[in-house]
Amino acid sequence: xxxVIQSPRHEVTEMGQxxxxxxxxxxxxxxxxxxxxxxxxxxxxxxxxxxxxxxDDSGMPEDRFSAKMPNASFSTLKIQxxxxxxxxxxxxxxxxAGVLLSGNTIYxxxxxxxxxx
Amino acid sequence: xxxxxxxxxxMFVQEKEAVTLDCTYDTSDPSYGLFWYKQPSSGEMxxxxxxxxxxxxxxxxxxxxxxFQKARKSANLVISASQLGDSAMYFCAMREGVGSAxxxxxxxxxxxxxxx
Numbered sequence: 001x002x003x004v005i006q007s008p009r010h011e012v013t014e015m016g017q018x019x020x021x022x023x024x025x026x027x028x029x030x031x032x033x034x035x036x037x038x039x040x041x042x043x044x045x046x047x048x049x050x051x052x053x054x055x056d057d058s059g060m061p062e063d064r065f066s067a068k069m070p071n072a073s074f075s076t077l078k079i080q081x082x083x084x085x086x087x088x089x090x091x092x093x094x095x096x097a098g099v100l101l102s103g104n105t106i107y108x109x110x111x112x113x114x115x116x117x
Numbered sequence: 118x119x120x121x122x123x124x125x126x127x128m129f130v131q132e133k134e135a136v137t138l139d140c141t142y143d144t145s146d147p148s149y150g151l152f153w154y155k156q157p158s159s160g161e162m163x164x165x166x167x168x169x170x171x172x173x174x175x176x177x178x179x180x181x182x183x184x185f186q187k188a189r190k191s192a193n194l195v196i197s198a199s200q201l202g203d204s205a206m207y208f209c210a211m212r213e214g215v216g217s218a219x220x221x222x223x224x225x226x227x228x229x230x231x232x233x
Contacts, residue, residue, distance in 0.1 A: 033220060033221075042223060042224075042225050043208065045221075048220055089160060091162060093162075105150075105164050105167055106164075106212075107164060108154075108161065108162035108163075110159075110160065111160050111161065
């Protein structure tokens with residue numbers, strides 16, 4: 001089975017440019033998460049969706065960040081305008097809902113490595 | 118307060134030996150799950166093992182086992198017979214609540230290096 005698929009894997013962009021990261025969750029998963037990983041702050045949750053609806057976006061750092069999930073198989077994380085401090089690895093992850101069972105772990109994509117210069 | 122604490126920024130182990138990576142957690146929720154993920158230098162996050170708060174036995178997955186001590190709020194990962202390919206960053210994480218999905222809260226990670 002295909003895992004969580006993210007694109008692009010690597011992106012280098014200039015400050016001020018718009019960046020769009022894309023994610024396809026595992027088929028059938030109804031929760032989708034966007035995480036950011038930096039050396040300073042570790043792994044932090046930005047936003048998560050349930051059945052395509054944003055549930056908690058309290059981790060989104062600023063209005064420059066936005067995320068959408070137009071359907072069950074696609075989500076985007078957009079940064080506009082980008083700044084050097086946005087340089088990080090951005091992970092998309094997906095999960096089934098329900099009680100805490102071993103099968104309901106959160107599976108991560110390979111990450112999108114963003115560098116803003 | 119930190120919900121997940123990993124006190125070992127770096128660990129070294131000789132190939133074929135066992136190693137324990139520490140993790141303590143803090144929650145007042147009686148229902149929670151504890152996870153370990155491996156992140157090799159290539160960057161992906163790989164799920165290793167899960168322990169539920171109501172599980173009576175320690176979880177095991179191949180060479181990975183979880184030493185779950187509920188009263189101490191610790192969930193240490195034990196890797197037996199270490200291999201060079203085990204060199205990676207290891208993250209402990211917790212998910213709280215029952216009945217709906219919650220986010221994972223991660224520790225700061227432990228960088229494990231397996232020596233030949």
